[in-house]
Amino acid sequence: MSGGVEATTAHLVAAESPVKRFFRATEIDTRLLGMVGALVLIWVGFQIFGGIITGEGVFLTPRNLWNLLVQTSAIAVMSTGMVLIIVMRHIDLSVGSMLSFVGVVTGVAQVYWLSPWLGADNPFIWVVGVLVALGAGAALGALNGFLIAYAGIPSFIVTLGGLIVYNGLAWWVIRGETVAPMDAYFELIGGTPSGSWIGGTASWVLGGLLCLAIIVGIFVNRSARARFKFPQRPIWAEAFLIIVGCAIALGTVAVVNAYPWPPKVAESYATDHNIPVPEGGLILSHGFAIPMLIALGVGAVMTFMATRTRFGRYVYAIGGNPEAAELAGVNTKRITLQMFMLMGMLVGVAACITAARLDAASNSLGQFDELYVIAATVIGGTSLAGGVGTIYGAMLGALVMQSLQSGMTLLNFDSAVKDVIVGSVLVFAVWIDQIYRRRQS
């Protein structure tokens, strides 16, 4: 009998096209690939279109790509949580207002309470500022989660109420004023001052470490599969994954390093540090900025949490079938509360990035961000029916959204046209995804 089975498998493999065999062997998510393809298409499209209109495409310059990564970071951070919320068949409409409230609170805490008390530029201020933001976010998130899980109010309603309430609270704290400037250390979180650029060397080291992590990861995965007698990927597929992974990591480093410091910033840095300025100006690399690293770190931690921990598996189990999960002994209420609390903390992180980047906090900060976060998540392949969605997909979705916005601003598009295009892309992306899914099943 066993000979017969082998023959059938061999027959199937033979009938498979080379492309299909390639994807099966490398186990690459084809939807991810589709998204990357769309992103490349958008980038190249803006570059060419910009070239035609203005005579010189600026989209694919290191400077613009660097900006793009910084501009995406806050939305990307929040989208990692929104994925899991939507996977659990919930929604959080309150993240934008919560961001403005948390931003305003941490701004007021730094500028009006801590700074007069501890003296400006005390290195303690930013630590408390961040803790206040995370704490406030976690508390509001937990409140949302409690009302949803234990009081049984639908998440749509709770967070819709939250959207309005937190908006009001943000206004109430600040009365329409703008708090500025933020603490000098806190500002580093936003990536604006030169102190928040880690520089060329550190970026290469980081890129190398990422590459190393990919290699180690693949070997660990191989030995784990061997231990449980799972089928292995062919060696050529493993090598391919390592090469592509490292190319992306090191390529990104090359791009962020190719963006030199603005001449005036480099100049004043040189005078401050008594560095002789060579002819043609001092060339220093930006490298990664702190907000990019925060987003990267959050993405890694959230991916780990979603795929490797019990909490993550419960979240997907609840999303797949809430009743079955509950009957299987999962404390769905507690998981729901924890998930919303986690979302709140991520909002706290995003609030720090946004307020630090602007170097000011006002109650208009973060308004409508919930729409962008949800859109990014959905473009990233998360199903509103629950159970399906990936962290990296959502982060890529955030990059797609920001690329569209940024590219159109570069080309001086009318903002009404911008709105029309962004909205259409959202619907179009979900439509394509639906077609793909139907084909798959």
Place this chain on the structure above:
Amino acid sequence: MKSIKSLVTGVAVSALSAAFLFGAADTALAKGHKICVSWKTFQEERWKTDEKAIKTAVDAAGDTFITADAQGSASKQASDIEGLLSQKCNVIMVVAFDSDAILPSIKKINDAGVKAIAYDVQFEDPSALYITFDNIGVGRLMAKEIYKAKPAGNYAFIKGDKGDPNATFLFSGIQEVLKEGMDSGKVKNVCETFTDGWKPDNAQKEMEQCLTKQGNKVDAVVSENDGMASGVVAALKAQGMAGSVPVSGQDGDLAAINRVALGTQTVSIWKDSRQLGKAAAEAAIAMADGKDAAGLPGVAKFNKGKKGVEMNTILLAPTPVTKDTLGAVIDAGWITKDKACAGVKKGSVAACG
């Protein structure tokens, strides 16, 4: 959304009827005339400043001050005005929520022989007095200060929300001033964009894109308000250009005044709502005494509204807050010296010492 709205209105109505009872009790005690105000909404901080200024002037004249808050509803404002008429107000100031829907109520005021004042928001009724800041002037003042600082070069324009007519209105004033420079080719428009929701973080992204596109060759930025100016300045700062590129704004935001002192923002056009409140209260007191609106000081004819109705109008000039005029804002008590001068180097700004 609809159910929420009706719930909010319901709460508002009951709160308001309570307010009416107290208002009525107040009036029985007072002598002199009654100066009344119908607010469109009291949710915004600024109206409280206006109210304080009006009340101070009215109290000083020995008249009585009565208010009603329409909570952002045109129909509530109509019944508010009926309520004010039945309380026998002598002059009613109206901050119209909807400048067309208010007209039947204004007719009722006229029919009752009561004087109406259009406060800050215009409604076109020839018998009413219109008091406001010169809004086209705000755009003109902004552009004038920036033009003075940079008479030639690449200009970026960060406009407000596309849905707000004020954004376009301001821009027409800006263009008026810069026309001469643009026609001669000295002033070049390199970036121009609306900003969703007047949001500072959007303005920051727009400015970053503009600088990227221009390779930092931007010499001046006209931002239509102070919030967006904060985003513009943050974007300039990342390129080490904050302080060397003139930036405009309006509103007299406290943070913006501090930026003016620090030199990263050139001007904030400040509409002192206490000045507006005081002027309106004085006009109202005079009208309650039986004086004719056309004969009041500062009154001129104005017909630049939508329908072109000619009205008696007092247009107040906004104050440009620059490094040189900073002292006036501090003296007026709008901002404390500590807040205005935070982080300013000693001796660099006269008003900061």
